[in-house]
Amino acid sequence: MCAVWLQVGQCGNQIGQEWWQIITSANKKEIDMYPFYSLDGKLSAICVDSEPKVVRRLQKQIKRKVFRESNLIVGKAGRGNNWAYGYHGARRKNEQDLFDQTMEALRKEVERKDCYCGTVIFHSLSGGTGAGLSSRLCEAIREQYPLGRILSVSVAPHQSGESSLQHYNSLLCLSWLQRYADGILLFHNDEVLKRVAALQGKEMAEASCQVSFTTMNTYITSCLAGLLHPLKVFTTQSGISMGMEPWELLQSVCPMPGLKYLHTAQSSTRGTVFWDRLASSVAHPLPRKSPGGNPHCSLALLAVARGPQEDSFLLNHALVLRKLKQAYRCVSWNPFPATYWTDPLSSFAPPDHHSHTLTVCANHSSSADFLQRVEQRAKAMYKKGAFLHWYQRHGCEGEEFGEAFETVGSVVEEYSHLGD
Structure with missing residues (x-):
């Protein structure tokens, strides 16, 4: 049991x-669930939000009482779509801080582990909360557990806008992730929408509504299951899965610590x-x-x-990997740019369904397009002083913005030279 979720x-x-619906409904041997559960049968999961409704709904919909009550952590009011408010927390009396x-x-989940890896x-x-509090948690986890790895599953907002502060929030959160996380699985709402629409055979005009x-x-989550659900290749001789998939993933696709954004x-x-x-x-x-x-490359x-x-993949893996390396334009100077894993069971299909999935995770330079767009839009707002008072009132000063612009800008620059 090596991961806390x-x-x-x-x-x-x-x-x-x-x-967790995928994990708890999987019709697999109990031993396959080893990476996700503690010895008492509870999920190694912590659910935190500044408002209670989503966490309570999750608790009701995921049956079997697999969540530990003390790990369902909720506040009484939101964080105003403000990174600084989420990072520094509420300052009300008699309200225990969500961060603490x-x-x-x-800490308690780590102590329940036979071996904590990240x-x-x-x-x-x-x-x-999602950007601000997660940034502070990522920083604190790195400081308290320096040998453990951190994998972020980050969802970027629609370009058309979900909040007037989203560019500031994204900039600051990306900066913190760059400093403290080991890898960032980055999902763009716009790209996911297009992908789902294509899979459903819908035009984008109707997809945005439907x-x-x-x-x-x-x-x-199906992409996550494709990457992180236990594989037989990582089980011990006794058949126990140690849950090493997230960390083996990072080892495969993040060979350079400064480049960690994954498509x-x-x-x-x-x-x-x-x-x-x-x-x-x-x-x-x-x-x-x-x-x-x-x-891009x-x-x-x-x-x-x-x-x-x-077995058919194993027989044709050279052809498949060659096609993927060409399509993703793997850099020529990496002698081993492509890795593959296989498993006889689809991670989210019933055993009687002959479903096959191919999931590809790449350290791809297109992430720099998103980072650059966030940086440019945040900088345009910052130069005009737009909305800065909302951050200053919660302790976020110009120094934090300056460091964030520098950090994100350096990642964009490094990705731009990836193919050189």
Whole structure:
């Protein structure tokens, strides 16, 4: 049992709800659930939000009473979509700080582990709690457990706008993640919407109205299941899964500590599978060039093939990996840019369904487009002094913004030279 699963804010808990539905409904041997549960049968999960409704709904919908009551941590009021308010916390009397409660719950979960290897955090980049509190938690976890790894599952807001403060919140959160996290699985709401619409055969005009957040979250969690659900290749001789998938993922796709933004996509089919076609389907919507016209490339990628016909993947893995390396434009100077895992069971399909999934996670330079857009829009607002008083009143001064601009800008610059 090596990971603690931490979900923060409304978005983080909604994704967590879909994630735990996959895990708790899986018709697998009990031993396969070892990485997710403590010895007392409770999930190694901590759910925190500044408002109670999403956490309470999650508790009701995930049955079997698998959540530890003390790990359901809620406040009485939101954080105003303000990173500074989420980071520094409420200053009301007689209200125990959400941060302190969460760190205490994390400490107890770590002590329940046979071996603690790290924390997986679900959160958004735009909300006050999801961006601000998760930043502070990420910083504190790194300081208190320096040998443990941190994998962030981050959801970026729609470009059209979800909040007037989203660019500030995203900038500051991305800066903190760059400093303290080991890897960031970055999901863009706009890209997920397009992907789900394409899978459902809808045009974007109708998709924006008909594709729900629940459907989008289901796609995100199916990608996570493709990457992080236990694989037989990582089990011991006695058949126990140690839950090393998140950390082996980071080892495969983050060979350079400064470049840690990961693009994930998935495609699936039923019946007879042609893995090279699934590879083409996964790579088809991938951004090919930056807004400036420079071709994107990948530092490294991992392909995870799941399904009863895994042998057919193993027989054709060289062809599939070659196609993926070409589509993702893996850098020529990395001698081993592509890795693959296989498993005979699809992570989220009933055992009697012959479903096959191909999930690809790549350290892809298109992440720099998003980072640069956030940096530019936040900087334009900052130069005009827009909304800064909302951050200053909660203790966020110009120095924090200056460091955030510098940190994010340096990542953009490093990705721009990835293919050199």
